[in-house]
Amino acid sequence: MSKKLKILVIRFSSIGDIILTTPVIRCIKQQINAEIDYLTKKEYVGLLNTNPNIKKTVAFNYNLSQIIESLKEERYDIIIDLQNNLRSSRIKWNLKVKSYTVSKQTIKRQLLIYFGINLLKNHVVDRYFKTVEKLNIHNDNNGLDYFIDSTSKINYNINQDYVAWSIGGNYVQKRLSVKQIQTVINRLDLPVILLGGNNERVIGDEIVSKIKSNDVVNFCGRLSIDESAYLIKHSQLLLTNDTGMMHIGTCFDIPLISFWGCTKPSLGFSPYIAKNTSIELLSKQSQYPCSRHGSSCKFSKEGCVKTISTQEIYDNVIALL
Numbered sequence: 001m002s003k004k005l006k007i008l009v010i011r012f013s014s015i016g017d018i019i020l021t022t023p024v025i026r027c028i029k030q031q032i033n034a035e036i037d038y039l040t041k042k043e044y045v046g047l048l049n050t051n052p053n054i055k056k057t058v059a060f061n062y063n064l065s066q067i068i069e070s071l072k073e074e075r076y077d078i079i080i081d082l083q084n085n086l087r088s089s090r091i092k093w094n095l096k097v098k099s100y101t102v103s104k105q106t107i108k109r110q111l112l113i114y115f116g117i118n119l120l121k122n123h124v125v126d127r128y129f130k131t132v133e134k135l136n137i138h139n140d141n142n143g144l145d146y147f148i149d150s151t152s153k154i155n156y157n158i159n160q161d162y163v164a165w166s167i168g169g170n171y172v173q174k175r176l177s178v179k180q181i182q183t184v185i186n187r188l189d190l191p192v193i194l195l196g197g198n199n200e201r202v203i204g205d206e207i208v209s210k211i212k213s214n215d216v217v218n219f220c221g222r223l224s225i226d227e228s229a230y231l232i233k234h235s236q237l238l239l240t241n242d243t244g245m246m247h248i249g250t251c252f253d254i255p256l257i258s259f260w261g262c263t264k265p266s267l268g269f270s271p272y273i274a275k276n277t278s279i280e281l282l283s284k285q286s287q288y289p290c291s292r293h294g295s296s297c298k299f300s301k302e303g304c305v306k307t308i309s310t311q312e313i314y315d316n317v318i319a320l321l
Helices: 015-019 022-031 042-047 064-072 086-095 106-115 124-131 178-185 198-209 225-233 244-250 310-320
Strands: 005-010 034-041 056-060 078-081 098-101 163-166 192-195 216-218 237-241 256-260 278-282
Touching (some): 005 022, 005 086, 015 042, 022 034, 042 056, 064 086, 078 086, 163 225, 178 310, 198 216, 237 244, 244 256
Parallel strands (some): 005 034, 163 192, 163 237, 237 256, 256 278
16 A cells, blocks of 8 residues: 655635635545645634545644744645745745645736736636646546535524625725615615625625615624635525635535626636536626736726626626526
């Protein structure tokens, strides 16, 4: 019997990027004799703790020297670096074992953003699999994984039909406006739950304040990621900006509508092998992304995602429901 390989996978952040590594983790576990530890920032450990393909999740507490000494004791055979930054490079240099590192495709991304020349033409998940191809790992095309903690329960009636709406985004330029969301919700007959972090709590309250129906609940800043995932899984439809919740939604058998302005699916971060219908609504002001992470827009200070028609959103919601 061959020795079981001990592999360290590195991806520090963020929610969506970590979820997008799960097909690689699954395939490594299933296709070679290996046990996998996963190094990520401490705030994202909860995304992976229930993943049966991972033996141990290692929390990075921002003390790089300390984590390096701890990792040395594990005696890994291989490092798979799906982050590719200075921190992960320092870890690889210190551990001195065989490593495989994802290509960030920096030049190709810049050509797409600044000149509209698309040489990427693949998803970031495909780039992750390219990283491990020399280990004879192949994509099983079974999509993304998210394993909800069995103790996750929310004081909300999941037995009713309802719509989940993830209103968050790292930058205001990536988010639909309050008015867009209010306009669509006021035309719906189903209950709606609003999901997001602490930064969206006030925005959620503003949305609820101008909704005619009482069937809208603002959960922004009040739930863990796992609790939000639980509500998404049991919803009839997820509406979402380009965020980590979009990728979590792709893991479940529900239809999904995603909204794109400053970022575009062509960067390689579109919903990946959705288990149900996935519709991408794009700002029509530009065919190409305005910026890598959506922090700036070529057309509007507030972001061109806010030009997506509420009629178009509503029509697609009705079509999916």
